[in-house]
Amino acid sequence: MAGEFELIKRHFHYPVSHSVLGVGDDAALMQPRPGMQLAVSTDMLVAGRHFFADADPFLLGWKTAAVNISDMAAMGAEPRWITLALALPEADEAWVGAMARGFRDCCEAYCVDWVGGDTTRGPLNLCATIFGEVSPDKAVRRTGADHGDDLWVSGWPGMAALGLAHLQDRLELVSDWREACLERLHRPLPRVALGLALRGVASAMLDVSDGLCGDLSHILEASEVGAILDETLLPLEPLLAACKRTEAATKALLSGGDDYELLFAAPREQRGHVEAIGRHLELPLHRIGRILDKPGLWLQRGDGVAEALQAGGFDHFQTD
Structure with a gap:
């Protein structure tokens, strides 16, 4: 059975396209484009609450990335970087591999760099954090609705x-x-x-x-x-x-x-x-x-x- 670091090495190391440094060090390095603000959001998916424990791992990986990317869409921000923290009841490499492929495929579909995360033993839980960019004063918030809109x-x-x-x-x-x-x-x-x-x-x-x-x-x-x-x-x-x-x-x-x-x-x-x-x-x-x-x-x-x-x-x- 693969250990934590071997799982990370095999399934969570992917090339990045617009990051200074991705997975593999103590932290990722990201460079926002000049004049842009960072938009950041986190969503957690918990087995038995957000998905069935026997959910298809590929589709679960896709959805975990997608619900976070959607938060950027909701503010008119461009999604750029994402991390994934993962708690697993056991180190099931086939399950982890399929989940990672789904997560990666969604990231690639929306040009998002997967730049890091963490794994640990525990009840099945996936928690991603998404980082995006938006020009100052261009973010669409919840506060602007007006009478007649x-x-x-x-x-x-x-x-x-x-x-x-x-x-x-x-x-x-x-x-x-x-x-x-x-x-x-x-x-x-x-x-x-x-x-x-x-x-x-x-x-x-x-x-x-x-x-x-x-x-x-x-x-x-x-x-x-x-x-x-x-x-x-x-x-x-x-x-x-x-x-x-x-x-x-x-x-x-x-x-x-x-x-x-x-x-x-x-x-x-x-x-x-x-x-x-x-x-x-x-x-x-x-x-x-x-x-x-x-x-x-x-x-x-x-x-x-x-x-x-x-x-x-x-x-x-x-x-x-």
């Missing part, structure tokens, strides 16, 4: 939640859509190009990890505003096709999470610009509501009646 979301949020419900035997999916939902759950695609394109366009932004309503509440609280979603504008089509149940599709969209799509506000006068960005990137961008000047979150039904929505998202300390 449009609310937008990218892609088809809710598909990952349907995939999880299927794996948990809570919902049977149509066979033609099953793999697509599972792919969204296991292999999210960070919207880096969209995040970069929305700098100077979006007034507030984040990625949808804990559910659309729950994550939207963070924007509303930070910006001291409210919002109303329009039921007729919600992108439910693929969700309805996948599960054939309106209630399940709507719940997945509004509270499912794990899609890592971008949810953002933008001034109404930017509507044409946002639509042009979607066409250029060949990525669906859905206008789903608007920002209000009073606190709270509502859903306007097709008949025009507005009802209050619960804004709570996934809580890691909530009792199951």
Whole structure:
């Protein structure tokens, strides 16, 4: 059985493209480009909480990198460097090798240098830290949403939640859509190009990890505003096709999470610009509501009646 340092040498040493020094010393050396600010974020994935203990290690490696890269996309920052700290119940080299390949493949897909990390014995846990760059005053924060702004979301949020419900035997999916939902759950695609394109366009932004309503509440609280979603504008089509149940599709969209799509506000006068960005990137961008000047979150039904929505998202300390 390989030891810690042999595992690191075999599976965590990769060439770097824009770093002074990568894995192999006491610290990596990174040189931000002149005039750029550093954006830094950390995400931890814990077995039994964020993924099944028997999850495919390649896909788990991909997702661990992807959810961190998505944090850079959410701020309009360019992801540049990443580290990975890994706790393992045992030194299973085949598992480590597959996980490392998935992590590396995601990093390479988004031009991110894997520059270091750590391994130890313990309950299965993967914790990555991502470093990105953004020009001063160009980062898109959660604090800028204003009364009258449009609310937008990218892609088809809710598909990952349907995939999880299927794996948990809570919902049977149509066979033609099953793999697509599972792919969204296991292999999210960070919207880096969209995040970069929305700098100077979006007034507030984040990625949808804990559910659309729950994550939207963070924007509303930070910006001291409210919002109303329009039921007729919600992108439910693929969700309805996948599960054939309106209630399940709507719940997945509004509270499912794990899609890592971008949810953002933008001034109404930017509507044409946002639509042009979607066409250029060949990525669906859905206008789903608007920002209000009073606190709270509502859903306007097709008949025009507005009802209050619960804004709570996934809580890691909530009792199951």
